[in-house]
Amino acid sequence: MSELKLPGHVEEWLQDQKAKGSILNIWTCQGCGNRILCYHADAGVTPFMMTCDECGDTAQSCFYNIKQPTYVWFRPKTTEELMAISKEEYENSNREVKKNVTVNDVYQENLEHFNEGGVFRKAVGK
Numbered sequence: 001m002s003e004l005k006l007p008g009h010v011e012e013w014l015q016d017q018k019a020k021g022s023i024l025n026i027w028t029c030q031g032c033g034n035r036i037l038c039y040h041a042d043a044g045v046t047p048f049m050m051t052c053d054e055c056g057d058t059a060q061s062c063f064y065n066i067k068q069p070t071y072v073w074f075r076p077k078t079t080e081e082l083m084a085i086s087k088e089e090y091e092n093s094n095r096e097v098k099k100n101v102t103v104n105d106v107y108q109e110n111l112e113h114f115n116e117g118g119v120f121r122k123a124v125g126k
């Protein structure tokens with residue numbers, strides 16, 4: 001995965017979350033399998049078990065045993081950001097894809113995705 005910078009507004013949001021000590025945890029319901037995702041605004045102790053919102057059974061913490069956060073979905077704010085995303089996507093594509101597609105093709109495809117309300121995924125710190 002490329003190490004190119006995140007767009008400014010996404011990086012700002014991420015730094016703000018890190019500054020607050022925010023992390024994600026998941027509680028999985030033993031009854032219905034519902035996964036309850038909780039985002040911590042402040043660091044602190046949380047319960048091992050809690051009641052499932054869906055079925056009322058018991059949901060169990062995964063003890064933060066998930067990668068914190070691995071990806072972020074975002075909307076580019078400028079055409080330059082969209083082009084940077086497209087270049088990165090093109091550079092990370094394999095040789096076979098590059099034979100048939102140009103950076104501009106990728107950009108046009110991403111622009112269409114954007115115009116349909118699409119968001120883009122980017123890896124963040126592991």
Ligand SMILES: [Zn+2]
Pocket residue numbers: 029030031032033034052053054055056057
């Ligand atoms: Zn449940």
